[in-house]
Amino acid sequence: MKIFLLTALAAYIVAAIHSVLGFINQKRALERVAHLSLGFGFAAHTIALIMDWASGGYYPLFHFSETFSFLGWALVIAYAIFFRHYRAHALGGFTLPLVALLVLAANISQKEGDLRPHALMRGEATWLFPIHTTSLFFAYAAFVVVFIASIMYLLQERELKLKHFGIAFHRLPALATIDEISAVAASIGFAFLTLGIIAGMSWSFARDGRVWRNDPKEVLAATTWLLYLALLSQRHLAGWRGRRAAWVGVAGFALVLCTFFGARLMGGYHVF
Amino acid sequence: MSIVLVGLNHRTAPVEVRERLAFSEEACAESLRKLVDGDAIREGMIFSTCNRVEILTATEGRQVSDTAARISDFLSETRQVPQDLLHRHLYVHSDEQAVRHVFRVAASLDSMVVGEPQILGQVRRAYALAVETGTVGRVLHRLLHHAFRTAKRVRTETGIGAAAVSVSYTAVELGRKIFGSLDGRTVLLIGAGEMAELALKYLVKAGASRILVTNRTDAKAEELATRFGGEAVDYARLVENLAQADIIICSTGADRYVITSEMARQALVARRHQPAFFIDISVPRNVDPKVGELxxxxxxxxxxLEAVIESNIREREREAQRAELIVDAEVMRFQQQLRNMDFGPIVSALKQKLIEIARHEYARQRPRLGHLTPEQERAIETMLMATVNKISHPIIHRLRRSYEAGNIDNVQAWRDIFELDSGLGKEFDD
Known part of the structure; x- marks a missing residue:
């Protein structure tokens, strides 16, 4: 229902503004307002998603608008988890504007007419579809956190190396904390990515016996998977951390964006 | 009643003058006893640090300028400083201005390094000394306690003391920015020196738990290690020791790089690229700047480090502007409370009230008394006044006790009984 999504958008915008101001002015009171508003928005958002699912009769992850909305929702969960665990106050100032933007995009983008979800949902093992998409979107949300943490790391590291302390230094968390957030988020994202890919392959196999189709999206997803695999294994084995890991986090996010948008533009078997 | 403060500080007087005026603790107590005579100067306190000498008094029934002149005479006599020299540097604040000054000093807004935390402790000590000497009464008690509260508010509500402005604390702050928490970190001290040892102390206080000490002479290393509860390690195996340390403090007299880029690279690989923080406080430098490129x-x-301190000082000055607003609000609150607790006006208001009642009743009955001789008139007047005094005396006695105990509720109760509040404000303003 449109009204709930609009309510969520309004609440997210309030949350985003307060958390950005809270970040700049370092006021905890603003952050509390942001979190209250965020919680309210999240409740409205959840209702909107459930109602969409119920009224549309299909799992609501087909259209661009639905994917934006779902990604925003997953990002709120990711933010809540990482904030609770690390108390990294700066995280909100970066994440919540993104959430607001995603939900804004969900509100204004039209549903593409040429997609027929019901037709796609015929055939074998359709129960794998929600697992496939949900896992991938949680993976994307985790990678967004990796990206944000990487940017924060690079900003903070730059200030420390150049010994020039501007706006970032007093406000961003410690390097070790940011690095850990990025590592944990990458592990979580990688686990969901793996699960999503396996679910997709199984679904495809159940429908027509093929696991791999050389679809652009599949190729990009596999590349992304390998990149994060490399990042995580190098972290454990070779002590890759800090700046290098942060750059890989940024590169990984670029690949995720390509996978998300690019594949649709290039066409292929995947609808999104 | 007024509050008068006379003094000088690092802005108004050079160190040569300040040191001539400075009071030792014993001199402080002795001078206070001389200054506070219980007549005009009711209460007093001397605040003397290396940056300021100030005398704070609460006076009764005297002009501010008289009191100020007396205090400056007193300073010139006891410290043997010529008057004309003193006058060039002294400032005088009274009442609201004096209150604001005391609050600003306690909140470290008047310090050379704005926001430095020592000042509050120094004010507390000066206050304790004056209390011990017995020269603090209800006005200064209240003033100082309010100043402590204001200082606390400023500290918690602004970031005035947040940014580090000393080399050793800057080291801790930077360490926290790199490692998050310093708990359980290993510190390696190469060389020795006052600043290096101070930095080490701060790092340990912040949580660093393992201390390695190395020195070109083993004996010196052993000595420092015992002093800081660390272990002395072999100077020849520097790379190995570097690999173990998260924070390296380098302070040797060597005129070349003690830690080269190559050594740092080897150590970095050995510690699997875990971050390390080099604090090089030696001049000439002991750590090759190329190490920082890794x-x-x-x-x-x-x-x-000095540059960091410089930028932190600017940050503090911005926060100080927010602190001034807090001070303004607290000064207003204190002035209000002071008005409420001023003893003189309430006593005269009470007497006035009773005299009015007596006169009024006398005037009503006067026509019935017929002709009276002036002697008789005076006798009746004396009788009325004696009655008023006898009635008010125990009340005033109780009031005074309540004031001295700071028991404002009790005082308020007396005021309510005699409905004194209406006339009070006016009288105080006069």
Whole structure:
């Protein structure tokens, strides 16, 4: 229902503004307002998603608008988890504007007419579809956190190396904390990515016996998977951390964006 | 009643003058006893640090300028400083201005390094000394306690003391920015020196738990290790020791790089690229600046630390503007409370009230008394006044006790009984 999504958008915008101001002015009171508003928005958002699912009769992850909305929702969960665990106050100032933007995009983008979800949902093992998409979107949300943490790391590291302390230094968390957030988020994202890919392959196999189709999206997803695999294994084995890991986090996010948008533009078997 | 403060500080007087005026603790107590005579100067306190000498008094029934002149005479006599020299540097604040000054000093807004935390402790000590000497009464008690509260508010509500402005604390702050928490970190001290040892102490206080000490002479290393509860390690195996340390404090007299880029690279590989923080407080530098170009290694030499301090001071000055608003609000609150607790006006208001009642009743009955001789008139007047005094005396006695105990509720109760509040404000303003 449109009204709930609009309510969520309004609440997210309030949350985003307060958390950005809270970040700049370092006021905890603003952050509390942001979190209250965020919680309210999240409740409205959840209702909107459930109602969409119920009224549309299909799992609501087909259209661009639905994917934006779902990604925003997953990002709120990711933010809540990482904030609770690390108390990294700066995280909100970066994440919540993104959430607001995603939900804004969900509100204004039209549903593409040429997609027929019901037709796609015929055939074998359709129960794998929600697992496939949900896992991938949680993976994307985790990678967004990796990206944000990487940017924060690079900003903070730059200030420390150049010994020039501007706006970032007093406000961003410690390097070790940011690095850990990025590592944990990458592990979580990688686990969901793996699960999503396996679910997709199984679904495809159940429908027509093929696991791999050389679809652009599949190729990009596999590349992304390998990149994060490399990042995580190098972290454990070779002590890759800090700046290098942060750059890989940024590169990984670029690949995720390509996978998300690019594949649709290039066409292929995947609808999104 | 007024509050008068006379003094000088680092802005108004050079150190040569300040040191001539400075009071030792014993001199403080003795001078206070001389200054506070219980007549005009009711209460007093001397605040003397290396940056300021100030005498704070609460006076009764005297002009501010008289009191100020008396205090400056007193300073000139006891410290043997000629009057004309003194006058060039002294400032005088009274009442609201004096209150604001005391609050600003306690909140470290008047300090040379704005926001430095020692000042509050120094004010507390001066207050305790004056209390011990017995020269603090209800006005200064209240003033100082309010100043402590204001200082606390400023500290918690602004970031005035947040940014580090000393080399050793800057080292801790930077360490926290790199490692998050310093708990359980290993510190390696190469060389010795006052600043290096101070930095080490701060790092340990912040949580660093393992201390390695190395020195070109083993005996010196052993000595420092015992002093700080660390272990002395072999100077020849520097790379190995570097690999173990998260924070390296380097302070040797060597005129070349003690830690080269190559050594740092080897140590970095050995510690699997875990970040390390080099604090190089030696001049000439002991850590090759190229070390800082390696990933995950952060090098700060003494100039870098000074630059950080410089920027932190500017940050503090911005926060100080917010602190001034808090001080303004607290000064207003204190002035209000002071008005409420001023003893003189309430006593005269009470007497006035009783005299009015007596006169009024006398005037009503006067026509019935017929002709009276002036002697008789005076006798009746004396009788009325004696009655008023006898009635008010125990009340005033109780009031005074309540004031001295700071029991404002009790005082308020007396006021309510005699409905004194209406006339009070006016009288105080006069």
């Amino acid at each position: 990933d995950n290694l952060f090098v700060f030499d003494i100039d870098d």
